[in-house]
Amino acid sequence: KNEVEQSPQNLTAQEGEFITINCSYSVGISALHWLQQHPGGGIVSLFMLSSGKKKHGRLIATINIQEKHSSLHITASHPRDSAVYICAVRIIQGAQKLVFGQGTRLTINP
Amino acid sequence: DVKVTQSSRYLVKRTGEKVFLECVQDMDHENMFWYRQDPGLGLRLIYFSYDVKMKEKGDIPEGYSVSREKKERFSLILESASTNQTSMYLCASSRRFRSNQPQHFGDGTRLSIL
Numbered sequence: 001k002n003e004v005e006q007s008p009q010n011l012t013a014q015e016g017e018f019i020t021i022n023c024s025y026s027v028g029i030s031a032l033h034w035l036q037q038h039p040g041g042g043i044v045s046l047f048m049l050s051s052g053k054k055k056h057g058r059l060i061a062t063i064n065i066q067e068k069h070s071s072l073h074i075t076a077s078h079p080r081d082s083a084v085y086i087c088a089v090r091i092i093q094g095a096q097k098l099v100f101g102q103g104t105r106l107t108i109n110p
Numbered sequence: 111d112v113k114v115t116q117s118s119r120y121l122v123k124r125t126g127e128k129v130f131l132e133c134v135q136d137m138d139h140e141n142m143f144w145y146r147q148d149p150g151l152g153l154r155l156i157y158f159s160y161d162v163k164m165k166e167k168g169d170i171p172e173g174y175s176v177s178r179e180k181k182e183r184f185s186l187i188l189e190s191a192s193t194n195q196t197s198m199y200l201c202a203s204s205r206r207f208r209s210n211q212p213q214h215f216g217d218g219t220r221l222s223i224l
Contacts, residue, residue, distance in 0.1 A: 033212065041119075041198055041218030048212050086152070096141055096160060096206075097168070098213060102152040 003027050006087050006101035014109055019074040021104045023087030026068065033098065034061050034072050035086040043086070046072075077108045113137070116201050116216040124224050129188040131219050133201030140206035142184035143213065144168075144176060147198040159184055160206060191223045 004025045013019055023032070034047040047054050047061040049070075054061050058077075063070040074081055087101040117132035135142065143158040145168075155168030157176040165176050173195060177185040184203075188195055198220050202213040 035215075041200070041220065043200065043202075043215035043218075045212040045214070088153075096158065096204075097143075097155060100153040102150060 002102070003091075003099050004087055004089055004101040006085075006104050008104060009102065010105045010107075012107045012109065013077055015078060017077050017108075019077050019081070019106065019108075021072045021085050021087075021106070023070045023072070023101055024068060025070075025087075025089050025099075027089070027099070028092045029065075029068075029089040030092050031090045032063055032070050033088040033090070034070075035088060037084040037086060037103070039083075046085075074106075079108045079110050082107050114201055114203055114214050114216040116199075116219050118219050119217060120220050120222075122222045122224060123188075123191050125192060127188075127191050129191045129221070129223075131186040131188075131199055131201075131221070133184045133186070133203075133216055134182050135184075135203040135214070136182065137203065137214070138181065139203035139214075140181070141204045141213075142178065143202040143204075144174075144184065144186045145200045145202065146170070147200060147218075153200065156186065193223050195221065196223045197221060 007022045031050045035043050037043045058075045060073040084103045084105050086103045088098040114135045123129050144156045145153040147153050154170050159165045159178040175187045198218050200218045201216040204213045205211040
């Protein structure tokens with residue numbers, strides 16, 4: 001079993017819909033990252049959080065440390081949000097490294 | 111803004127060739143990482159370096175080596191390329207861990223071994 005599990009693996013929605021991507025992990029962590037990868041490959045860091053909630057524009061990330069779970073929400077989704085969203089955790093031991101989920105491929109249709 | 115630059119976006123090589131992938135970062139980061147990304151497997155760490163001339167094996171180091179002679183440059187070497195090394199390779203850098211620091215990624219090199 002992977003230490004970081006994302007769901008769903010693929011998600012297709014219509015423009016304007018509210019999107020939720022989930023991430024569960026099985027190890028102790030010091031931080032969780034949400035990353036975005038557009039077609040072509042480059043990866044951008046969206047959020048880094050260790051507790052609570054963060055918001056940037058239409059994106060919201062939450063984390064529940066006790067339940068070992070994080071969610072990434074997108075409000076008023078737009079076709080330009082189409083990308084692969086990746087959850088990654090920094091485990092407490094060996095903390096220089098990240099452990100990655102498999103990613104969620106999001107497609108927003110106009 | 112941090113810039114992580116990978117030398118090639120696309121590369122095609124033949125089985126048995128020695129292949130060099132280069133990565134340069136311009137923010138004086140101590141840590142640098144090489145990952146490969148395959149469908150269904152996500153990103154997997156090949157090697158990382160936390161200082162010049164220092165390196166540590168990641169999860170899948172077999173068939174690869176690395177070189178870090180200067181702080182800004184981290185090279186991934188495929189000693190004798192094989193078809194199962196066809197993949198997307200991503201380089202990243204970050205500040206040395208004191209508090210949580212994000213990793214900054216390059217655009218990736220899509221490598222095909224024929």
